[in-house]
Amino acid sequence: MKNLFLLAIISISILTSCQDKKQSIEVIKEAKTYLEESHSYAQPNDAVITHLDLDINVDFETQVISGTATYDIVNNGSEQIILDSKFLEIESVTQNGEETEFELGDFDESLGQPLTVVIKEDTKQIAVTYSTTAKTEALQWLNAQQTADKTNPFLFTQGQAILTRTWIPIQDSPQIRITYDATVKVPKELMAVMSAENPKEKIADGVYKFKMEQPIPAYLIALAVGDIEYKAISKRTGVYAEKSMLDKVHEEFSDMEKMVVAAENLYGAYDWEQFDVIVLPPSFPFGGMENPRLTFATPTVIAGDKSLTSLVAHELAHSWSGNLVTNATWNDFWLNEGFTVYFETRIMEALYGKDRANMLALIGRQDLEDELEALSESPNDTKLKLDLKGRNPDDGMNSIAYDKGYLFLRTLEEKVGREKMDAFLKAYFKKNAFSTTNTEDFITYLNENLLEKNNVTFNTEEWIYQPGVPENAAIIESDAFSNVEITLEQFLETNKIDTAVTQNWTPQEWVHFVRNFPPGITLEQMKQLDDTFDFTNSSNSYISMVWFEQSILNGYDGNKVDSKISEFLNTVGRRWYVTTLFNAFAKADRIDEALEIYKTARGNYHSVTANTVDEMLGYK
Template sequence: MKYTIALTVLILAAGCSDNKSSISETDANQNTETMEKYANDTHSFSEPNKVAATHLNLDISVSITDRTIQGTATYDLERNNGDTLKLDMRGLEIKKVTGMPGNAALTYEVEEGNELGDGLVITLNDDTKKVAIEYTTSPSAAALMWMDPEQTLGKEAPFMFTQGQAILTRSWIPIQDSPAIRMTYEATVKVPEGLMAVMSAVNPTEKNDTWIYNFKMDQPIPPYLIALAVGDLEFESLGSRTGVYAEPAMIKKAAYEFEDVEKMVDAAEALYGPYRWGQYDLLVLPPSFPFGGMENPRLTFATPTIIAGDQSLTSLVAHELAHSWSGNLVTNATWDDFWLNEGFTVYFESRIMEAVYGADYADMLKVLGAQDLQNTIDELGVESADTHLKLDLDGRDPDDGMTDIAYEKGALFLRSLEQEVGRERFDKFLRNYFDTNAFKTMTTDKFIAYLDSNLLNELDQRPNIDAWIYGPGLPANHPVTDSKLLNKVDSVRVDYLAGKMKPANFPAKEWTTQEWMHFLRGLPADVGSAKMTELDKAFKLTETGNSEIAAAWFLLAIKNDYQPAFPAMAKFLERVGRRKFLKPLYEELAKTDAHKKWALDVYAKARKNYHTVSTQTIDEILGYKA
């Protein structure tokens, strides 16, 4: 492929030494050390081992009317015998490039790539220490989600947010868009009157009357974590260092749902060391947000689908909080190493939930996670290379690697290590791992070396970790969790299907969201309309406002052609943009001609409410042509 070949050439160039005879042996050694500082990333045109951007100063204006961001990105540079700065971009209009000192105009060209992006190659002068790029985004920039007032909860003000992971930041900032790179940043953001801006940085807590907001992030972060949202927002404190932002109509519900966040931060610190980002806040986004949450430092972006009214879905908050250590503090160096972010985070999330809500609750989450993992392995194929923890995504969109393999298989691997050495020893290892590698990047090979030197070397026999990291499926000796609470749910389901129990006798009033999910997931795919009608009449499942329960129920409705649920499912698909829910529903709908026709009609109306991360997935499932 043209893009892969171009990137390979760049990478080979980045790995070559200058070989000039005038370089002293000391300089050569220093240069070699620098050349090894940044991992090679096949998803980026940048060559940070030659010239790296170390600090970003962003000065931008957000135009809701034009659906564009325009302004200037200025970079401080670290130069290591390089005379060109290479940045990633996607759909940007570059207006001018200047260098400092002197504000001298610099020569630049766009190196053509493919749908994942292009390279911006800037020729530097000998004394260039900073570069300023004046640019404008495209109205269809992949990272930017623009919402009209009617697409928000309040229905009165527009909303915009960014989603940078994995390689979408390049569509709203010309940048070295690789997780191997870390930079600090500051920003000045001008927004339309009446709106407020927040970022993954030190944030305001109320609107000002200039509509200009200033931000600063002093800790170095990878580019995919630079995030911006603009809307009609309010802030409510949750504790001494925690809070929540949301639309005015959502703020009270959100504050109630997240009232335990301060406890979660305390529990996380007790496990694996200090929270190093100052403030931990959440931003509740409109329903079009494609993920459950995004761990943007200091400000987690969260879907409103976790506002269940009973605090039963806050494990997602524990997950995003855990990323403050695993992912944000110690970051996967490439997207092939994605499991180092997510596997650690799922493991850490479970430990937080156990500390705050107890082992029984945490065990339920583990069992549901194991179900998700098995479904993913079945879908990909038990021998698929995509079921390895260490991936090979060269020439592919890194979003292809963002499956439950990285999350749940990665967490199971860490649990297997915990079982091998004991919890106390493993906790000490993880605490040292985060402390030693804070604000650094990590490859799988480096992690294995660290693991061998700091944990496995103490064992009489080294476990077969290669089967976990480089092997398909699950090793035969993988940990298995038993949940007392879900076992009781199984008993209810068995008795119900055998005709020994009526819905009126279910202990359903005591069930959490997780117990309902487990009950519904365990029903036979062909449970039949009679049972569907009976359950719906007893528990109003078609009308539920709980998104997790609704998604599980609608999946059953499709499999059983339970038509009474289809109008509510249409509203759900038009309202909710979270890919986790959309993908399985549209996949099931696409299996029959009649359901696919119905799905295409719904999707034609709903598509405008989805982020590009979701539309690119659903377009492929349905064969939809925009």
């Protein structure tokens, strides 16, 4: 890629709603040099897209999206512009309204193909007419039986990290931010929503218009189509869900406006006007996806007691770290997720108290230790700044980015003090709003605006560029978890447990209790706990997951438990939960059982989950 300066002229007006006051934010002319990017064929220093006008038809009968993606571009004297494409049928391409030559290059299993379009010096616009195929990885088409209401089909997309290129030909790099408009035609009985300004009710002719005025990277362009309804929580927050789920979802997420206020009090105004959440069918592969204005969420967080809503706080925090300030490359993914876990924890502390926040942080700390052990033979993957060239960026989406990133920021906070840390982060988000940054630029900003300014010495380079966790890592403590550990020890010694002690435990305390079973726990002890607390039939998906993991590892089986594990794996598509349980089968040398379950469950999983489990189990 040539190291050329490109004058990216982006002039947009962003209307920000905050307590009924609208403030216009102007992103003006800015000279930008793009970094070398190993996960995109685009060469944005030569020619780059700035705005997308998407016009598509969603056909559930053929399970195909077809239409035209029209781009405004800035050309820096190049005779071609390169887009990313994977598993797409490209029908025709025009430049400035005239047909032009194009070529699809060699196919790469991870990256797909470069779509090279011939342009002229005065080309301001290109348009690509295309259709998706059965191999398109971002899309999951669900039949009616795979939904909550079981009356109509459903479709959703998942673009992170590099899957947007499988449903839109685009420059699929996080450092390339664009605005977009979209026209989406769907069956009349369904509603379409996107990461944009959204409808609140169905449109009679099934033609939906969308507008996203803030520039976002390609991985945040998202679409969902289904028989859904909307219910407001406040003027700027609300939820979408299928009818049978709507009231439950609304009650579960009723603190969303309080979360937004708490976040704004920490790090400045919410710059996306609307913060809504759509709860998708259970095959959605992640807990949540922070698509701007419309977070996608798994139904596994609907526990009936708001106990798992830290996920909403996490996706909200992404409105600053990730969406507002984005990692320039996937090697810098920790800048998205480490900051977001830190911010999420601060929101939870503001709303629910320090001990609740510390419980969440300690669970993350344990997840980090598990990840460090799993990556013991590839220590370079435990660095915050990664080198993922030649690999799928999905390889870096683990506890290192999330929990080591969080621990770095928490340790830094304890070093400099919370007041200075908060002022630093607030200024960081404001300065870099609607732009991208990388690890090296962050280190420079950190040194100049926090460490040197306050005459503080900190081992930043060790945290970021060395494997493992430095010795000065913050020590996280929770009185509640200490009491849980005492209760578990007493039970293991006496085979007795005082249910009065556990009566008011939070799900986080139960998770801590179950996941800390020692290898020597007996089947009789597990049966006693199951008889007492009915873990096998828990309505909390997180508790179910850790209990089923322990059941598999310790051989606590039988018709009731085995059938529940199979039902869980055939129903839930959340990758974290699914891979945890299949990994437990592998550790317990029960691969044959795992494969029998997987044969029936795989069709319910999004490609993100299925591809991971395929590799884990050697499934072909």
